[in-house]
Amino acid sequence: MSDKKNWPLYEVFIRSKNGLSHKHVGSLHAADAEMAIENARDVYTRRSEGISIWVVESKYITASSPEESESLFDPANDKVYRHPTFYNIPDEVKHM
């Protein structure tokens, strides 16, 4: 319905408490960012689920493509030496 002037879509991220990072919770429509924050307060934090809100217009998010996920993430799969269990340390050695 391109003839109608839709409010743009915003993605909403919420920090549930200090010490935790913001987490994506969903999206909503708003005329501008300020309204998006107000709407996010009503839609996503009616039960004190957050202490901080980020909003960003959905069109500004660039996402990796699932079709390329193999070439994107495969290189990490055969690098077991990046994990601590790859290294042999005798049990007698403590605190390592």
Added chain:
Amino acid sequence: MTQEQKFQAKIDEEIRIEPKDWMPEAYRKTLIRQISQHAHSEIVGMLPEGNWITRAPSLRRKVALLAKVQDEAGHGLYLYSAAETLGAERDDMIEDLHSGKAKYSSIFNYPTLTWADIGAIGWLVDGAAIMNQVPLCRCSYGPYARAMVRVCKEESFHQRQGYEIMLTLAKGTEEQKAMAQDALNRWWWPSLMMFGPNDKDSKHTQQSMDWKIKRFTNDELRQRFVDMTVPQAEYLGLTVPDPDIKWNEEEGHYDFGKINWEEFWNVVKGNGPCNKQRIRARKKAYDDGAWVREAAMAYAEKRRKRSEAEAGIKVA
């Protein structure tokens, strides 16, 4: 393996499907239909209850009902945004609701005649909705499942506030008890219909089960609802309006009577007591709000231009 087989293999392995993943067109369509219908039901569902906010019998009841109805608006919004991740446009969905092309749960086409109806709705209608929604938290489509997790967390207060209203009325005067019984009489059967047609008549069930959109059939969920609700009615001292309700020792379930499917289809087709009134109210709210949406957009545009101009001056 074809793309479709790979897709099914992911589903079989309980790997969730996310918005940008490849999916069969029919899966996308089925989800858009189901999620948008679900969203419409939450939104239209505010109307019968909203009818009683100004007449709630105490401040305690009023704040609870207000919070519940506001939650339903939130549920509608979570669901619309889940449908949008599949490429559906918000305006198209709303237009489909207004034109009658899209359906919503037919239970909301019944009127709320007395305060006891608010109790019965919370207890039975939200109770049935919970029964339907809990398995949807494990739906194969990620954004729908996540929306359902939020919804289910909020629903349990809805059902409890409804049951508390019923309990108060059932323990009240003869007149109040009669009101509660009358509300149960009118809401019982439509609540059973909320689970949809019998399995043998449900054309979408098998495919939706294979795709793990649905986890249980309509009849399985309906049976669970009956088993859960009959003892709750007994506790209230009220009678479920079905002479065939009987505990079946062998099956470990309650037997219950035949549902009037003719009534169900008639309401679905638009001939329920309140279909026209509900859509009229939705359309009016949408149309009356048009100038607000336009003004907010114009204001946002003006502010954007002004801040751009100011930035331009600074650069120069």
